[in-house]
Amino acid sequence: MTSDAPPIDPDIRYRKIDRVIPGQPTSDGAGVRLTRYIGSQSLSELDPFLLLDFFESDNPDDYLAGFPSHPHRGFETVTYLLAGKMRHQDSAGHNGVIEAGGVQWMTAGRGIVHSEMPEQENGRLAGFQLWVNLPATEKYCEPAYHEYPQSQVPVEKRGDGVVIRVITGHTSGGISGPVSGIATRPLYLDVALSPGAQLKESTDEQHAAFIFVIQGQVDVIADQERSTLVAAQLGVLSEGNRVQFNAGGSGSRFLLVAAQPLNEPIVRYGPFVMNTRAQIEQAVRDFKSGRF
Ligand code: FE2
Numbered sequence: 001m002t003s004d005a006p007p008i009d010p011d012i013r014y015r016k017i018d019r020v021i022p023g024q025p026t027s028d029g030a031g032v033r034l035t036r037y038i039g040s041q042s043l044s045e046l047d048p049f050l051l052l053d054f055f056e057s058d059n060p061d062d063y064l065a066g067f068p069s070h071p072h073r074g075f076e077t078v079t080y081l082l083a084g085k086m087r088h089q090d091s092a093g094h095n096g097v098i099e100a101g102g103v104q105w106m107t108a109g110r111g112i113v114h115s116e117m118p119e120q121e122n123g124r125l126a127g128f129q130l131w132v133n134l135p136a137t138e139k140y141c142e143p144a145y146h147e148y149p150q151s152q153v154p155v156e157k158r159g160d161g162v163v164i165r166v167i168t169g170h171t172s173g174g175i176s177g178p179v180s181g182i183a184t185r186p187l188y189l190d191v192a193l194s195p196g197a198q199l200k201e202s203t204d205e206q207h208a209a210f211i212f213v214i215q216g217q218v219d220v221i222a223d224q225e226r227s228t229l230v231a232a233q234l235g236v237l238s239e240g241n242r243v244q245f246n247a248g249g250s251g252s253r254f255l256l257v258a259a260q261p262l263n264e265p266i267v268r269y270g271p272f273v274m275n276t277r278a279q280i281e282q283a284v285r286d287f288k289s290g291r292f
Contacts (some may be wrong), residue, residue, distance in 0.1 A: 008009050008223065009105055010228065011241075012033040012138070012241065012242050013089065013205065013207060013239070013240040013241050013242065014221070014223055014238040014240050014242050014243065014244055015203065015219065015222060015228070015238050015239065015240035015242065015243050015280070016222040016227065016234045016236075016237070016238045016240070017151030017227040017235040017236070017237065017238075018126060018237065018238045019043070019230065019236040019287050020227075020231070020233055020235055021034065021037050021040070021042055021043050021102070021235075022040075022042075022232075022233060023035040023037045023040070023054065023232060023233040023234065024036045024037075024040040024042065024113070025269075026068070027130055028029065028053070028174075028244055029065060029066055029067030029068070029070075029116070030045050030067065030068050030185065030216050031065040032053040032055060032062065032063050032065055032066060032186065033057060033062040033063070034053045034054065035053065035055070036051070036052070036053050037052040037053070037212065038050065038052035038079050038130075038178075038210075038234070039051035039052070039131070039143070040130075043234075043236070045208050045266065046208050046210060046236060046258055047085035047132070047133070047261040047262055047263065047266075048132055048184045048208065048259050048261055048262045049130060049131065049132060049208065049210070049257070049259065050131040050132070050133055050266070050268065050273055051076060051129070051130065051131035052128065052129070052130050052131075052162060052210075052212070052234065053128065053129045053151075054127075054128055054212070054232070055093050055125065055126060055127060055128075055129075055182065055245055056082070056124075056125075056126035056127075056226055057125060057126070058119075058124040058125075058126070059119075060121055061123045061276070062125075063084075063118050064121065064210045065265065066086075066115070066116060066117035066251075067111055067115060067116040067117065068140070069114070069115045069119070070113065070114070070271055071111060071112065071271050071287045072106075072108035072111070072112055072114070072271045072272070072276070073108055073109075073110060073111040073112075073139070073271070073272045073273075073274070073283045073286075073287075073292070074108065074109075074133075074134060074272055074273040074274045074283070074290070075108060075131050075132060075133045075134050075139075075184050075273045076105060076106060076107045076108065076132040076133075076134060076182070077102070077104075077106045077108065077119060077129060077130075077131055077132065077167065077265035078103065078105050078128075078129065078130040078131070078132060078188070079098055079103065079104045079106075079116070079127060079128070079129050080102075080127055080128045080130075080167065080188075080190070080255075081098050081099060081100050081102055081103075081125075081126070081127035082100060082101075082126040082127050083123075083124040083125060083126040083127070083236065083286065084099075084100060084118065084119075084120055084121050084123060084125030084126060084127070084212070085097050085098065085099050085100075085115055085118070085119035085125075085191035085194055086098045086117065086118055086119060086125075087116075087117050087118075087119040087125075087181050088104065088109070088115065088116045088117075089114060089115050089133050090112050090113060090114035090115075090143075091112055091113040091114065091292060092112060092143060093195065093232065094114075094145060096147060097119050097181070098147070098152065099149060100150065101149070101150025101153060101165070101264060101288045102145070102147075102148060102149040102150050102153070103146075103147070103148055103179065103188075104145065105145070105147070105168070105169050105179045105182070105248070106143070106144075106145050106146075107134070107141065107143060107144040107145070107182075108142045108143055109134070109138065109139070109140060109141035109142055109144065109164045110139070110140040110141065110142070110143070110292075111143070111283070111286065111292035112143045112292060113287075113292050116212040117122065118185075119160075121132075124132075127217075128212075128215055128255070130257065131273070132182070132184060132186060132259060133184070133264075133266065133273060135183050135184075135262050135264065136262075137150040137177055138183050138189075138274070139279075146161050146178070146179040146180075146195070148178045148179070148180075152271070153166065153167055153177070153180055153183060154166050154175050154176070154177065154178070156173045156175040158173065158258040160197055160198070161193060161194030161195075161196070161247075161251075162166075162191070162192075162193055162194075162197055162198075162199050163191070163192040163193075163197075164189050164190070164191050164192075165189065165190040165191075166189055166273070167179055167188040167189070167190065168180065168182060168186050168187065168188045168190075169185070169186055169188060169189070169258070171186030171189070171201060172201055172202050173198075182259075183263065184259040184260045184261060185204070185207075185257065186257065186259035186260075187203065187204075187207070187209075187258040187259070188256075188257050189201075189255065189256045189257075190253070190254075190255055191245070191252075191253065191255070192216075192251070192252055192253045193216075193245070193246075193247035193251055193252045193253075193274045194247065195247060195248070195249050195250055195251045196197050196246070196247060196249070197246075197247050197251070198243075198244065198247070199243070199245045200243070200244050200271065201220055201242070201243050202241060202242055202243060202258070203240065203242065203243055203258050204258065204260070205239055205240060205241040206239060206260070206261070207258040207259055207260050207261070208258065208259060208260075208261050209236075209237040209243075209256070209257065210232075210234055210235060210236050210237060210256075210257055210258075211229065211230045211234070211235045211237060211243075211245070211254050211255065211256050211257075212224075212254060212255040212257070213230060213231050213232065213234075213235075213252065213253075213254045214235045214253040214254055215251075215252060215254075216230075216231065216232065216247060216248055216250050216251050216252035216253065217230045217248035217250075217252060218245050218246065218247055218252040218254055219227065219243040219244070219246040219247075219248070220221055220235060220237070220243070220244070220245055221246060222244070226250075228252075229254075231281070243256065264290040267279070267280050267285070268280075269283075269284070
């Protein structure tokens with residue numbers, strides 16, 4: 001028997017789209033309008049990811065209220081801005097402004113109280129906040145920051161219409177992001193594809209992974225299967241050690257994010273994410289008595 005189809009390599013397992021999450025419009029903080037993808041009714045978590053919010057507006061009424069002083073314990077918050085400026089300030093004396101293309105990876109650990117406020121009164125504000133869980137052994141670690149402006153986020157330009165901004169993890173082209181030493185060994189890429197361009201990348205096989213389409217549309221290709229995602233959709237990817245994405249006719253921009261699942265109990269109560277109910281009660285007591 002002969003076939004023209006290329007042989008299937010048993011060592012390559014392409015990730016497919018398991019689920020498409022449309023996002024749930026909501027508001028948070030003091031009244032910031034946003035769309036929640038992870039931590040929503042349709043996807044409560046994607047271990048180790050606890051929450052993904054996307055905010056995008058050129059109407060100041062949607063964002064001016066910001067996120068005044070609030071605590072976190074037990075996980076990491078990752079802010080990546082596409083447009084505009086956000087100022088953050090915290091109980092440890094940390095203060096700074098994240099601008100478009102910049103990232104702040106904050107490890108809340110045993111506890112931090114901070115505010116995240118728009119540093120603008122008009123114009124477009126757009127970006128993401130992702131929450132990444134910490135393993136039980138690190139939930140009480142000292143708070144820590146990785147913060148990098150756009151100029152310190154390396155850009156890999158491939159000759160075939162592929163441009164990758166590498167925030168953390170590394171690409172097959174050998175580019176590593178500036179955020180390092182994170183417990184769940186994450187990959188966080190902001191990928192731009194020219195019309196018809198293709199991205200092929202390796203991924204850690206057991207890591208949880210998703211793609212979020214910022215602009216245009218993208219086909220996720222796994223052997224004979226092809227699923228199309230459009231802007232503002234999140235696709236949960238199956239396990240696998242390879243991804244293949246093809247841009248539509250107007251090109252595409254998307255996030256590709258992956259990390260190691262923790263497979264530990266998750267008990268969440270607002271801004272506290274711990275392993276047991278007793279730890280949550282302790283967090284509330286500690287916060288109320290000013291021990292953060
Ligand atoms: Fe926060």
